[in-house]
Amino acid sequence: MSAIIPKISRLSSRVVRILGCNPGPMTLQGTNTYLIGTGKRRALIDAGDDNTPEYIQSLSSVLQQENAVLEHIIVTHWHHDHVGGVKDVCDLSNNGCKIWKYRREDLDSLPDGIVLNFLTDGQEFLLEGATLRIVHTPGHTTDHVALSLVEEDALFSGDCILGEGTAVFEDLHDYMLSLNKILKLKPSCIYPGHGPVIMDPISKVQYYIDHRNEREAQILEVLRNESDKSFTEMDLVENLYKEVPKQLHQAAAVNIFHHLNKLHKEKKILRNQDDRWQFNEVSKL
Structure with missing residues (x-):
């Protein structure tokens, strides 16, 4: 039985998880999105699916409670359950936040009016109370990235590693290289794109390999x-x-x-x- 994940969870002083409210066989309890930082201007990792007003309501309530606005939306990869909600989130934030994703030539289109900025491996986002470092982890998709939260030595794994079950992939060779790359990072915990927080990350990654x-x-x-x-x-x-x-x-x-x-x-x-x-x-x- 899948773990129960609340719609909104404070996971640390720097991390609030907002569940995407889009459960299904491939999305498990739904897409995990994460609000990062401690100050006024923050980053959101992934934006969930489109047509999920329940998610937008949850995100809106969190931003109000935190007295925060979105400066960045960082998408881990092109799959619709991670990028589909970008326009709705942008409409909610209404402050010109930047949208970021690693380049994928054939699938980088977003709704009209949404400008996409391209990530680079090792790029850092400096937020109040938090530093996010981009780790290119292709395999699940060619454009897939994980994000290291430097202050906690934690990793947001997107769909490279899930909280429950195993992941699908586009390229097994690249995927195995990415798993070994994550293993060498030795994260203290993993915040996955789907499923509960992984508190035993080394054994979990080794299990995947x-x-x-x-x-x-x-x-x-x-x-x-x-x-x-x-x-x-x-x-x-x-x-x-x-x-x-x-x-x-x-x-x-x-x-x-x-x-x-x-x-x-x-x-x-x-x-x-x-x-x-x-x-x-x-x-x-």
Whole structure:
């Protein structure tokens, strides 16, 4: 059972979490957005989805209680449940706050009137009581960033690491590099894009790395044991994700596809003309 997350939670003297009020199979309890700083002008990490008036009401009440305005909205990546609410938040703030995101050439469009500023790896945002440092962590998406809260040695992980379950990704190779990058940061805690705060971040990140390596080994084992057959991604999902609800199988198939692509590049498996996958007997040699 998923943890219950309040709509509004003060997580530290510098961090207030506002739940995006958009629960679902892929968003868990909803998108976590975070108000950062202790002074008048603050930053918001992610803006939730669009058409969520309940979220805007929550954010508005927090800004009023904190006597704060938004100076920056920093989006961790292009997915709609993180960037979709930008216009609504801008309309609420009504003070010309800057919108930031890492560049992604094909998916950097925002609603009319919204000007996008592009993040750089290592860039810092100096707020009263808080310093945010950008950490480019591609893999979930090419434009994905995490943010280090320097004063607390904490990390906002976006969708690279979730509070519950594991994440999907666009590029497994890049994703594994990003996980190892986060592991080397040794954060004290992780504030994820979905799910509860992660208080044991090192073991959580290591679990993600081990899980992906284990999944790759499982795929290879299935293909090797039945090397005379070929498989689709969904064949492998049904074989390996028996305990996962059916509504999540399509997302699991995407992850399997990226594992297969990686193994194909390494010449450990073959892809036939029907887009089915088979163990490469030559790889034994």
